[in-house]
Amino acid sequence: MQIMEWLREPEKNFPPHKTIKHFNDGVCATYIQEKAELSQSTISTYLSNMEKxxxxxxxxxxxxxxxxxxEAVITDFAKYLL
Amino acid sequence: MQIMEWLREPEKNFPPHKTIKHFNDGVCATYIQEKAELSQSTISTYLSNMEKxxxxxxxxxxxxxxxxxxEAVITDFAKYLL
DNA sequence: TGCAAATATCTAAAATTATCGATATGAGTG
DNA sequence: CACTCATATCGATAATTTTAGATATTTGCA
Structure with missing residues (x-):
């Protein structure tokens, strides 16, 4: 949930990447891991599961x-709850 | 999740109550328990937690x-996800 | 008041999830 | 092609969740 919130506004929650300046494809795993303060393996598993x-x-x-x-999937899920 | 779905359409998913004919206040715990095929204590805990x-x-x-x-809380939650 | 029906609470076990360290794999770079 | 950085996977353990049986409580009714 926390990661999903952060990714709603990448510019506000993460530093710009050293080589890729835009956030068009989101945020790189390392930054998410650092912000979450969980181990690399844990975050990698999270992100992979969330993607799957x-x-x-x-x-x-x-x-x-x-x-x-x-966003398409998230919107669908939000609608399904109603 | 399943219970939340059932309660979206009580008339379609549960029999009418023997004494109370309408579904204005929803469905009685016993019917939910029978339909869920889980123990009485389990369903009681579920419903109580969901209410809390x-x-x-x-x-x-x-x-x-x-x-x-x-519905108000559900709508708020669905919006929060977006 | 005493019994029965409906629900709630307590305790404990089995199952699942969260999390990590170690290790493996993929990719760029001198 | 060796080295390093980023990510992925594996195996194990701690923590949490699920679920039930036993028991307690609440409420209506004979």
Whole structure:
């Protein structure tokens, strides 16, 4: 939940990436891990699971994995609750 | 989640109560328990927790506890996810 | 008042989840 | 192609959740 909130406003919650300046594909895993203060393996598993279940969209840029919210899926889920 | 879905349409998912004919206050705990096929204590705990956290509204009618969805809270939660 | 029905609470076990350290894999770079 | 950084996977353990049986409480009714 916390990660999903952070990713709603990447610019406000994360520093700009050293090589990729925009947030078009979201935030790289390392920054999320640092902010979450959980181990690398834990965050990697989280992000991977969240991507598998459709909540996040992952994009590889070289050695970095970027994650952003999958708004379409989130909207559908929110509607389903009603 | 399943219970929340059932309670979206009480008339379609539960029999009418023997003494109280309408579904204004939702469904009595026993019917939910029977449909869920879980023990009485389990369902009682579920419903109580769901009520405590605001998802359900409980109404006592004599010896029966009725439960219905708290649509306001559900709507707020759905919005929060977006 | 005493019994029965409906629900609530307590305690404990089995199952699942959260989390990490160690290790493996993938990718860029001199 | 060796080295390093970023991420992924594996295996294990601690913590939490799920669930039930036993028991307690509440309420209506004979």
């Amino acid at each position: 279940c459709g909540l996040l969209i992952m994009t590889r840029h070289g050695k970095w994995s970027y994650f952003k919210r999958n | 956290c605001g998802l359900l509204i409980m109404t006592r009618h004599g010896k029966w506890s009725y439960f219905k969805r708290n």
